[in-house]
Amino acid sequence: MPDIFQHAVDGFAVYRNPARKLNPVWRELGQTRAGFNKGSQFVYSQHCKSLRGLGVADDKIAAIAHWPVATCFDEKERALLAYTDCLTLQNGRVPDEIFTVLKSFLSDFEIVEFTYITMLYDMHAVMTRALRLEFDDVDERVVEVAAPKDFKGADFLDTRR
Secondary structure, X not given: OHHHHHHHXXXXXXXXXXXXXXXXXXXXXXXXXXXXXXXXXXXXXXXXXHHHHOOOOHHHHHHHHHHHHOOOOOHHHHHHHHHHHHHHXXXXXXXXXXXXXXXXXXXXXXXXXXXXXXXXXXXXXXXXXXXXXXXXXXXXXXXXXXXXXXXXXOXXXXXXX
16 A cells, blocks of 8 residues: 555645646645545644635634625635535536636636545545544544433324324
8 A cells, every 4th residue: 555655645745836826825725625624633733724824814703604794705715615515516517607707717627636635535525524634533424313311213294193
């Protein structure tokens, strides 16, 4: 498996390459939202720190979780966050209206960069959860709550009762 780990490390180098055209804050918005959307505390936490390192204010970082109702994002950031949600929550289904806005401020090359890097971190988020790495080594949170002691199972749609 050393080749798989090398490939992963090489992936990190892709977005740090000086040839990248994409604004690093925009890149980190996508990575952070991808971590949040996939429920990866590791990816989300790491990229919150990266945003902070790029000078993004704490209140704006906190608003990534509820960006559709947050007023701190400009039109470009909102378009990138909407696109990220299409990539990570809608499996790549992107309305033309979102692409129209993206194309108003990003080149095709930058859109490909953003898409690739965001999806790379979508994969990292899923893998860290699946393999229970770092901060994602947690028990499943959604479990059945025990029924009350006197509860009797019933068909709740049965109208004969």
